[in-house]
Amino acid sequence: MDIKKLKILVEKIYEEGIFCFEEEKAPELIELESMTNYKNVNELFYSDLAPGYVVDTIVLYEEINKRKLNEDSYVEMIDKLINNISKMKQFEIELYCTFIDEKFNLKDEDVYDVIFELSEKGFNAAQIYVKLSGKK
Incomplete structure (x- = not known):
């Protein structure tokens, strides 16, 4: 690009x-x-x-989109959301939630709440991924 x-x-x-x-x-x-x-x-x-944030949003979207998204990628996104939220820009949070929503078929507005609810219950990022994916 x-x-x-x-x-x-x-x-x-x-x-x-x-x-x-x-x-x-x-x-x-x-x-x-x-x-x-x-x-x-x-x-x-x-x-x-x-305009700068629009550019940054598109660039980050393309970077994430071109990666082979696998379990590790999603665990990393979830981990950033639960452990580094204060350091993230709003567009980063929204993009991570969008990709997680697409993977797990959650509603965009619920992604953030679901992840933090599970985090508050003591689940780490890997456990949240497993819970969202329905794995046992």
Whole structure:
């Protein structure tokens, strides 16, 4: 992914407000969509994220998405959520929850609560993964 091009596109889309469309998408938004697998990338612009955070969100999404996600990957994400939440940026938390939701078919808004409820009951990240996956 060309980060420089991504930054330029995001800044232009953000500044010109061309992330919302009624009839046709702006060419810049179409180009951005072709650069990433992030679903509904235009919705990032509706959040209160600054352009830099939109770029960081897309870059982190692509980094996670291109990895072979396995048990260790999910345990690492869960561990970061329960042990490093205060050091994480909001978009990181949301992305980890999105990937965990896709894996375990939880509702996005419930991922965070489920993980912390299990953590408060004394489960570590690996045990939470096992519990969510339904393994015995």
